[in-house]
Amino acid sequence: MADYEQYNQAIDSINRGCVLFLLDQSGSMVEQITNSSERKCDQLVKAINRWLENIVIQNTSGDDYKDRMDIGVIIYRTDLDAVPIISNGLTGALAEKDLVTIQELSSNAEFETLQKKIVDEDTGEIMEMPVQVPVWVKPVFEGGTPMCSALHKCYEILDNWTQQNPNSFPPLLVHITDGENTEETDDSPDPVDAPIPYADSVRSLATNDGNVLILNCHLSALPGDQCLFPSNAEFLPDSLSRALFQMSSTIPDKMRDLAIEAGFELAHDAKMMAYNADTECLLNFLDVGTKVATVRSELR
Amino acid sequence: MNTTAENSGSLIILIDESTTMNSNIGKSGGGENRKSKAECAATAINSFLNRLTNGPNIPVAIIGYRSDDDTTVVGSRWAGSLAGRDFVMTSELAESPVRVDERVRQGADFGAESTTVQFPIWYEPDLSGSAPQVAAFDCCSQLIEGQDSANGALVICHITASSSADGNPQKAVEKILEAEAALVCNLFLSSHDEVPASEYKSNRQFLPPGNARSIFDRTSLLPDSLVRSLRQDGVAANDRARALVFNAQMLQLVQFLNLIQKHTDTWMSAVSEDAEAPAESLDERPTADSTEESTGADADDELLDDDLIMEEAPEAEESSDSPTDDDSPVSVEDLPSVSPEQPAAVVLVIDRSLENPSASQMNNVCNRLCDEANELLEQITNEGRGSIDVGVVSYGAGEVCSTFEGPLADRSLVRDSELAENPSHVEDIVEKIDDGTGGLLEFSKQKPIWVELEPSEPGSVVDAFACAADILDEWRQQNNDSFTPIVLHLTRGGTETSDVRDAATRLQESGAVTLYHLVKPELAHANVFFPTDSDGIDGEGLKALFDISSPLQGASQIAVENDTISPDARGIVINSKFTMLLQAISQAMVD
Numbered sequence: 001m002a003d004y005e006q007y008n009q010a011i012d013s014i015n016r017g018c019v020l021f022l023l024d025q026s027g028s029m030v031e032q033i034t035n036s037s038e039r040k041c042d043q044l045v046k047a048i049n050r051w052l053e054n055i056v057i058q059n060t061s062g063d064d065y066k067d068r069m070d071i072g073v074i075i076y077r078t079d080l081d082a083v084p085i086i087s088n089g090l091t092g093a094l095a096e097k098d099l100v101t102i103q104e105l106s107s108n109a110e111f112e113t114l115q116k117k118i119v120d121e122d123t124g125e126i127m128e129m130p131v132q133v134p135v136w137v138k139p140v141f142e143g144g145t146p147m148c149s150a151l152h153k154c155y156e157i158l159d160n161w162t163q164q165n166p167n168s169f170p171p172l173l174v175h176i177t178d179g180e181n182t183e184e185t186d187d188s189p190d191p192v193d194a195p196i197p198y199a200d201s202v203r204s205l206a207t208n209d210g211n212v213l214i215l216n217c218h219l220s221a222l223p224g225d226q227c228l229f230p231s232n233a234e235f236l237p238d239s240l241s242r243a244l245f246q247m248s249s250t251i252p253d254k255m256r257d258l259a260i261e262a263g264f265e266l267a268h269d270a271k272m273m274a275y276n277a278d279t280e281c282l283l284n285f286l287d288v289g290t291k292v293a294t295v296r297s298e299l300r
Numbered sequence: 301m302n303t304t305a306e307n308s309g310s311l312i313i314l315i316d317e318s319t320t321m322n323s324n325i326g327k328s329g330g331g332e333n334r335k336s337k338a339e340c341a342a343t344a345i346n347s348f349l350n351r352l353t354n355g356p357n358i359p360v361a362i363i364g365y366r367s368d369d370d371t372t373v374v375g376s377r378w379a380g381s382l383a384g385r386d387f388v389m390t391s392e393l394a395e396s397p398v399r400v401d402e403r404v405r406q407g408a409d410f411g412a413e414s415t416t417v418q419f420p421i422w423y424e425p426d427l428s429g430s431a432p433q434v435a436a437f438d439c440c441s442q443l444i445e446g447q448d449s450a451n452g453a454l455v456i457c458h459i460t461a462s463s464s465a466d467g468n469p470q471k472a473v474e475k476i477l478e479a480e481a482a483l484v485c486n487l488f489l490s491s492h493d494e495v496p497a498s499e500y501k502s503n504r505q506f507l508p509p510g511n512a513r514s515i516f517d518r519t520s521l522l523p524d525s526l527v528r529s530l531r532q533d534g535v536a537a538n539d540r541a542r543a544l545v546f547n548a549q550m551l552q553l554v555q556f557l558n559l560i561q562k563h564t565d566t567w568m569s570a571v572s573e574d575a576e577a578p579a580e581s582l583d584e585r586p587t588a589d590s591t592e593e594s595t596g597a598d599a600d601d602e603l604l605d606d607d608l609i610m611e612e613a614p615e616a617e618e619s620s621d622s623p624t625d626d627d628s629p630v631s632v633e634d635l636p637s638v639s640p641e642q643p644a645a646v647v648l649v650i651d652r653s654l655e656n657p658s659a660s661q662m663n664n665v666c667n668r669l670c671d672e673a674n675e676l677l678e679q680i681t682n683e684g685r686g687s688i689d690v691g692v693v694s695y696g697a698g699e700v701c702s703t704f705e706g707p708l709a710d711r712s713l714v715r716d717s718e719l720a721e722n723p724s725h726v727e728d729i730v731e732k733i734d735d736g737t738g739g740l741l742e743f744s745k746q747k748p749i750w751v752e753l754e755p756s757e758p759g760s761v762v763d764a765f766a767c768a769a770d771i772l773d774e775w776r777q778q779n780n781d782s783f784t785p786i787v788l789h790l791t792r793g794g795t796e797t798s799d800v801r802d803a804a805t806r807l808q809e810s811g812a813v814t815l816y817h818l819v820k821p822e823l824a825h826a827n828v829f830f831p832t833d834s835d836g837i838d839g840e841g842l843k844a845l846f847d848i849s850s851p852l853q854g855a856s857q858i859a860v861e862n863d864t865i866s867p868d869a870r871g872i873v874i875n876s877k878f879t880m881l882l883q884a885i886s887q888a889m890v891d
Binding site: 051117223 | 733737
């Protein structure tokens with residue numbers, strides 16, 4: 001199927017969309033993210049909770065929920081014996097299902113207080129004020145990075161979903177990690193490359209509107225030069241970035257158009273990937289990468 | 301106009317009495333027991349007057365200003381037995397407060413005993429209407445004319461929370477500055493709990509646009525002695541810091557008045573027979589006169605205690621790393637200190653070359669190196685404290701030159717404070733930052749640009765380093781025994797190994813130089829961040845750059861707090877930011 005025929009389906013209550021977050025919760029996530037004194041796990045969790053909050057707000061009017069999307073959060077780490085722990089990142093009642101609806105999200109949020117920065121319009125100063133924010137995902141960090149098992153779990157969830165929603169816009173798998181896979185498999189000599197075939201199988205799943213889209217974001221503790229939506233692997237610094245490059249989907253034209261409207265420059269064959277991301281880069285990545293699920297014109 | 305330490309002078313406290321002063325003052329941490337700006341100002345002023353009674357005998361005036369409808373009420377606010385007077389000598393104050401309150405001072409630690417102190421009151425606010433600041437400053441002008449001109453310096457200490465209601469006071473203030481050696485100090489009170497104060501800035505760019513910058517323009521430069529005093533207390537102040545605090549909370553207000561007191565303490569008493577010697581050191585100041593807030597377990601109240609405020613100075617010294625506190629197994633790094641009188645020098649040497657300069661895209665290495673250079677220069681202007689001389693040399697296609705443009709053209713080394721005020725131009729950008737809750741906050745910012753270079757064919761790195769060496773030779777003649785100069789070479793790394801070594805030799809010929817590298821190769825390369833060896837570095841040319849790079853100064857100190865840096869780190873990064881350029885210099889700064 002040519003690209004212009006794909007990735008066209010609007011996301012609405014008849015043809016529901018799907019966004020599945022896959023989050024690294026390995027021990028190294030406790031390190032500080034680059035250019036900040038915050039920990040990677042905290043920044044990641046804030047970004048995801050904020051994304052979920054926006055989705056709920058966008059799809060709610062009064063007591064009415066537009067049931068447009070299924071959403072899931074899978075977290076992965078290992079215990080101290082390197083046994084993979086792949087589990088649901090949502091807590092409480094939401095943890096029972098792999099994918100939840102927006103209404104279920106909305107009814108099951110806990111709240112906490114954070115300091116939010118705003119700009120004072122009269123003086124142009126930046127001020128902080130406390131706000132109540134809903135929290136669905138909490139920071140956890142332990143052990144190693146079993147990417148292969150994690151991707152396998154995603155395969156199962158998305159296989160099921162694509163069969164039940166054959167006409168929908170394909171699912172987005174948003175994977176955020178801070179390091180290399182530590183799981184050894186028989187097929188790959190180098191653990192860095194081991195998840196590539198697993199990612200390939202996830203990408204082979206499809207609806208009638210196209211294949212599953214995988215987005216990868218790598219969080220950094222060092223101020224290495226950042227790389228957002230690269231189009232060729234030539235300048236990528238190392239084997240991890242090249243592995244993630246292979247595991248990432250190319251951005252479909254429609255999503256690229258949305259990104260350009262929002263002011264981002266993207267090459268035609270840009271991959272949906274970010275490398276050496278700091279907080280700002282992570283947030284830009286999420287914003288652009290999931291625009292098709294969040295921008296008004298695409299939702300009915 | 302910069303006042304040098306005059307032998308005598310007069311002090312005018314100019315206080316805003318408009319209804320804006322009725323609103324609550326910002327208080328970090330929020331909480332109960334809120335006080336209005338007027339109450340805080342009055343407490344601070346009365347406490348200040350009380351302390352002045354122990355210093356030299358000098359004339360003081362309190363001018364309040366407000367306007368109701370058409371009536372402007374500006375004039376002296378002395379009351380009780382001092383009513384009707386303009387200037388009152390500080391020696392008269394002790395016997396003539398309007399009344400004496402009893403206030404409760406909290407103990408130094410929570411839970412300790414609180415003591416009741418006598419709190420004499422000379423000034424009580426009477427608020428209404430708006431703030432006619434032009435009339436207020438005109439009143440000051442008239443007062444000065446009436447003064448005996450034998451009195452030298454004039455200090456006007458203006459406390460306000462409003463914009464002027466009767467026009468821009470700029471001209472009124474300029475008139476005062478022209479006529480007298482005057483020090484006009486402005487303090488604008490905060491309404492926000494969590495916005496930090498902007499203290500003693502040297503450049504209006506560091507203040508929010510609008511009212512803050514307007515007040516900056518009518519604030520005097522601080523005398524050098526006060527700038528040094530601020531630094532001793534751990535407050536960052538550049539050489540050309542102004543006497544302005546914007547968004548001050550109670551603590552900053554009290555510190556502001558303390559600073560003015562340090563200035564007036566150097567004045568001779570107007571009456572010479574029983575003049576007290578000017579109090580040279582704070583230790584002489586009796587603490588029994590400290591006055592406190594009544595009621596409430598407000599943390600801020602403790603800070604009015606002189607003891608506690610003075611304690612901040614030693615705390616600030618303890619928290620900054622002294623070079624001799626290094627206790628790592630590596631030998632102690634003996635760094636000379638850095639100050640405006642004994643500055644450090646940093647020279648950026650930028651390689652303009654590209655493999656293919658004519659076919660380059662916007663995102664080419666030369667442009668990226670210029671971006672890094674501008675960011676580092678901005679960092680230097682923010683952290684330099686008037687103690688760093690900066691130079692920029694670029695090379696390519698046979699040309700080596702010192703690369704400042706605009707107002708700084710033809711200068712080889714420029715002090716960071718002068719650099720701050722003279723970018724080649726300023727770009728308006730929209731910066732996006734983490735808003736703390738998982739979103740992005742956009743705000744407009746002005747980005748200063750000092751360096752913009754055209755890519756070119758490769759030039760001679762030996763000539764470039766020779767140019768840097770010559771600049772530093774000249775600098776060393778005026779600055780002996782100072783902090784070893786730093787040269788940061790920004791390059792894509794295409795140089796021959798032999799040229800690299802020759803260049804390094806030439807650089808070190810006339811004196812020790814700390815040589816660092818920031819490399820952005822045109823071909824793919826892993827991120828390298830202050831490594832300890834060249835194992836992660838590809839290619840002979842780049843490995844040679846590692847070999848000639850100096851060890852990262854201050855690494856043992858940095859390694860204590862930062863896991864990503866080893867004590868044996870070399871000063872080289874590849875495809876990363878050179879975040880540690882000023883660490884050692886900042887550690888060596890005289891506080």
